[in-house]
Amino acid sequence: MKNMIRPSAEQSVIAAGFDLLNENPKASLAEIASHAGVGRATLHRHFSGREDLIRAMAWTAIREMDQAVEAACSESPSYSDAIRQMLGALIPLGDRYQFLLREPVEDHADIAAEFQKQQHEMRELVDAAKNEGLFDTAVPTDWITRSFDNILYAAWESVMAEETTPSQATTLAWQTLVHGLGANKNGQ
Amino acid sequence: MKNMIRPSAEQSVIAAGFDLLNENPKASLAEIASHAGVGRATLHRHFSGREDLIRAMAWTAIREMDQAVEAACSESPSYSDAIRQMLGALIPLGDRYQFLLREPVEDHADIAAEFQKQQHEMRELVDAAKNEGLFDTAVPTDWITRSFDNILYAAWESVMAEETTPSQATTLAWQTLVHGLGANKNGQ
DNA sequence: CCCATTTGAGACATATATGTCTCATGAAAA
DNA sequence: TTTTCATGAGACATATATGTCTCAAATGGG
Numbered sequence: 001m002k003n004m005i006r007p008s009a010e011q012s013v014i015a016a017g018f019d020l021l022n023e024n025p026k027a028s029l030a031e032i033a034s035h036a037g038v039g040r041a042t043l044h045r046h047f048s049g050r051e052d053l054i055r056a057m058a059w060t061a062i063r064e065m066d067q068a069v070e071a072a073c074s075e076s077p078s079y080s081d082a083i084r085q086m087l088g089a090l091i092p093l094g095d096r097y098q099f100l101l102r103e104p105v106e107d108h109a110d111i112a113a114e115f116q117k118q119q120h121e122m123r124e125l126v127d128a129a130k131n132e133g134l135f136d137t138a139v140p141t142d143w144i145t146r147s148f149d150n151i152l153y154a155a156w157e158s159v160m161a162e163e164t165t166p167s168q169a170t171t172l173a174w175q176t177l178v179h180g181l182g183a184n185k186n187g188q
Numbered sequence: 189m190k191n192m193i194r195p196s197a198e199q200s201v202i203a204a205g206f207d208l209l210n211e212n213p214k215a216s217l218a219e220i221a222s223h224a225g226v227g228r229a230t231l232h233r234h235f236s237g238r239e240d241l242i243r244a245m246a247w248t249a250i251r252e253m254d255q256a257v258e259a260a261c262s263e264s265p266s267y268s269d270a271i272r273q274m275l276g277a278l279i280p281l282g283d284r285y286q287f288l289l290r291e292p293v294e295d296h297a298d299i300a301a302e303f304q305k306q307q308h309e310m311r312e313l314v315d316a317a318k319n320e321g322l323f324d325t326a327v328p329t330d331w332i333t334r335s336f337d338n339i340l341y342a343a344w345e346s347v348m349a350e351e352t353t354p355s356q357a358t359t360l361a362w363q364t365l366v367h368g369l370g371a372n373k374n375g376q
Numbered sequence: 377c378c379c380a381t382t383t384g385a386g387a388c389a390t391a392t393a394t395g396t397c398t399c400a401t402g403a404a405a406a
Numbered sequence: 407t408t409t410t411c412a413t414g415a416g417a418c419a420t421a422t423a424t425g426t427c428t429c430a431a432a433t434g435g436g
Contacts (some may be wrong), residue, residue: 029393029396050393163330175368176368179369
């Protein structure tokens with residue numbers, strides 16, 4: 001078997017894709033290959049084309065987010081705590097989330113379906129947290145999930161800009177959400 | 189003089205640009221011209237190329253946002269009220285804001301400078317509102333502006349998805365912000 | 377009506393991005 | 407060492423996007 005310790009060309013290219021395509025969606029495959037430290041031909045050996053690369057990146061993003069959420073809140077004692085753990089786990093994956101939102105993924109029915117499945121689970125989680133008293137039942141669930149997504153993204157931006165540490169950003173985001181959308185305004 | 193009532197080709201193209209480039213930053217000039225109901229040659233008569241179009245769109249976005257903010261909060265009795273008015277005025281311009289954030293505008297020094305100038309004015313406004321007791325002084329101003337920007341964007345998404353009316357979205361966004369970041373948690 | 381201007385359609389050339397191929401090199405496995 | 411395999415570099419053809427030009431038609435002002 002070949003060396004599996006050194007990141008494979010696939011992984012390098014996908015990582016470079018997250019770096020470049022998020023900043024400039026018009027980045028060429030040549031730029032991506034170069035940024036990955038890989039020849040242009042090698043990129044085509046692993047991905048049949050731009051669409052194929054984007055599909056692979058989307059699945060990577062979805063899988064990583066799934067795993068992060070699973071690991072973070074599988075043992076949470078409550079739905080409210082699960083949302084809290086989820087927040088901290090997803091902030092470092094802000095670029096993955098950004099990619100799924102910005103890249104036209106609607107073309108791929110399977111990916112869009114999986115993405116919507118995640119959104120639906122989030123809605124159920126929010127409804128459960130409402131019943132626990134975390135969120136105000138008078139606030140629409142749609143608005144809560146949108147706020148969660150966007151505050152999560154704000155937290156990632158904040159960390160990237162080095163305005164806050166990941167830990168600080170998580171706390172700020174959580175406080176903002178539970179105070180802003182909460183039933184009781186004590187913050188924890 | 190030519191007819192100024194019918195939208196000029198320039199305006200049509202810029203509007204089409206906001207429609208298409210926000211959804212797919214790789215949209216070709218041919219697609220933009222077609223969506224604007226204009227020949228491809230006509231687009232080139234008004235804009236020397238893609239970069240020129242993007243520059244014109246960026247200036248349009250900045251100008252519209254400036255005017256909306258000016259009109260909304262020039263007569264506000266307080267900084268806190270000014271922020272409230274600003275929120276309502278900017279939500280309908282969410283696509284303009286989105287464009288400035290996503291399109292690589294950093295290349296154009298003049299536009300980037302103007303954008304940062306707006307950001308700086310926002311920071312001063314937030315600091316003033318802190319002194320009025322609207323925001324918690326313990327919360328970093330950077331985080332407040334980031335939250336404002338992202339909740340603003342969430343509100344625009346919510347309106348676009350027809351989950352809420354513009355009025356409802358404005359109220360939800362305001363409540364979320366002042367509860368989430370406020371010094372006193374009464375919401376108004 | 378006549379004239380000036382703008383426009384749409386399309387031809388054309390060029391630039392850039394993409395996809396495929398070959399070949400020599402280097403690293404790892406046998 | 408020998409073999410196998412992935413890779414990098416680059417040539418090549420193709421596809422798509424871009425920029426320029428011409429010309430006939432439409433529009434609006436005089």
